[in-house]
Amino acid sequence: MPKINRPRRGSLAYSPRKRAKSPVPKYQSWPQYSGEPKLMGFAGYKVGMTHIVMVDDHKYSPTEGKELMVPVTVVEVPKMLVAAVRFYTSDTYGKRPLSEIWAENLKHELGRRINLPKKAQWAKAKEEIEKRIESGEVVEVYALMYTQPDLITGVPKKVPDLMEVKVAGGTISEQFVYATSLLGKDIKVNDVVEPGSYADITAITTGKGTQGPVKRWGIMLRKRKHSRGGKKRHIGCLGPWNPHHVRWQVPQMGQMGYQQRTEFNKRVLKIGENGADITPNGGFLHYGEIRNNYVLIKGSVPGPAKRLIRIRPAIRLGEHVVRSPVIEYTSVQSKQG
Helix, strand or coil, X not given: CCCCCCCCCCCCCCCCCCCCCCCCCCCCCCCCCCCCCEECCEEEEEEEEEEEEEECCCCCCCCCCCEEEEEEEEEECCCEEEEEEEEEEEECCEEEEEEEEEXXXXXXXXXXCCCCCCCCCHHHHHHHHHHHHHCCCEEEEEEEEECCHHHCCCCCCCCCCEXXXXXXXXXXXXXXXXXXXXXXXXXXXXXXXXXXCEEEEEEECCCCCEECHHHHHCCCCCCCCCCCCCCCCCCCCCCCCCCCCCCXXXXXXXXXXXXXXXXXXXXXXXXXXXXXXXXXXXXXXXXXXXXXXXXXXXXXXXXXXXXXXXEEECCCCCCCCCCCCCEEEECCCCCCC
């Protein structure tokens, strides 16, 4: 008898495949960094895709030194603001928030997202945190940053997206001084990544609603004799008699898409300030024109247009020399068809 080998259809990773709780992705880990204190994340809004012509600068590449056409994703990244600094402590149950220091000059649009503190007692909170840092209670420092979608014409909303960004590098005392100095100030994407560097891109994927097992898991269509009644897109069997229940590995219908995904080691090719240099004739499909700073990321990123995109320095990269890309041409041809 021949050996029968039939790999299962579809990956069981990320199971159960539920809808994301929030359109704002969350990071559970951050890259190691030992330099001066620095913010380890930024956020923007996905615009669309275009292509550029650049010189291949990868060493030992067969096309090294030659011009290549590269697809890129455009992400609009207006300045972000630091609303607060949050301090974490650690006990037998793990890390938990210890205290916060809020900025005094918060934008009123942030009040649409959360209840703003009526009065920030800056001096009292700073004195209390300094004592806890000296005693060793504070183990991590995070900045609460929020976006400014009201500056973007392509995203039809004014409510900011609020998120935690880790402050890394230096000692806890140095992180405290650095983070508190940023309260209420503008942060640019250049403060987090630079052209030529690698980053991790996280977003919520495009939601496709409830789908059947053929589209969701990639199972085969049932044959003519096995699909009496026209049910070709059903699975042939829910499982064996024993165990006497339907196992979670059986491909069934359910939610597809709208789940958090991270793409590692995506190269940042350009950080631009003038959106007119990249906006095609007639604007980007489903988005419009770019009016703020933008980032060109090599390849595709998760999610549809207007989706919030979080950018984090690469966590799996290892040693790498940052090479500044040489871009010869950027396509601004109309995307209308």
